[in-house]
Amino acid sequence: MATERTLSIIKPDAVAKNVIGEIYSRFEKAGLSIVAARMVHLSQQQAEGFYAEHKARPFFGDLVSFMTSGPVMIQVLEGENAVVTHRDLMGATNPADAAPGTIRADFAQSIDENAVHGSDSAESAAREIAYFFTEDQLCARTR
Numbered sequence: 001m002a003t004e005r006t007l008s009i010i011k012p013d014a015v016a017k018n019v020i021g022e023i024y025s026r027f028e029k030a031g032l033s034i035v036a037a038r039m040v041h042l043s044q045q046q047a048e049g050f051y052a053e054h055k056a057r058p059f060f061g062d063l064v065s066f067m068t069s070g071p072v073m074i075q076v077l078e079g080e081n082a083v084v085t086h087r088d089l090m091g092a093t094n095p096a097d098a099a100p101g102t103i104r105a106d107f108a109q110s111i112d113e114n115a116v117h118g119s120d121s122a123e124s125a126a127r128e129i130a131y132f133f134t135e136d137q138l139c140a141r142t143r
């Protein structure tokens, strides 16, 4: 499996809990390197654009309100099998279903406020990374 990249967002609930460092530590222990990062308080337009695929879903309005309720920490992670490795670290979308020891089991309270986002495929990752970062903001860490 080749090195790949994925987009990670630490959502407003987890930023407010002051657990960015604990979550970064889990990425590093799993072999994922941070190759770009920035903290942003998303505008409504940015959040709606990011979640455009969910526009028709009943929870879309609440999702956008939540994602704009406070700052988020956005990072690009790089490593072997990064998309799946990161999804495994996050756990199930609904924290009630998330396996013990996953980020959502440990830090999320509900399906609406579920601590983290991670790209679900290499194709989504490419689109989501380009949504927040230019190519020259990504620092290759491959040794």
Ligand SMILES: Nc1ncnc2c1ncn2[C@@H]1O[C@H](COP(=O)(O)OP(=O)(O)OP(=O)(O)O)[C@@H](O)[C@H]1O
Pocket: 054, 059, 063, 092, 093, 111, 112, 113, 114, 116, 117, 118, 119, 120
């Ligand atoms: N049934 C639902 N009720 C409320 N919010 C939901 C529901 N399903 C999904 N969401 C919210 O929308 C986000 C995107 O949904 P999606 O199905 O893409 O989940 P995911 O891929 O596990 O999460 P993410 O895209 O944030 O990594 C979820 O993380 C969650 O915050």
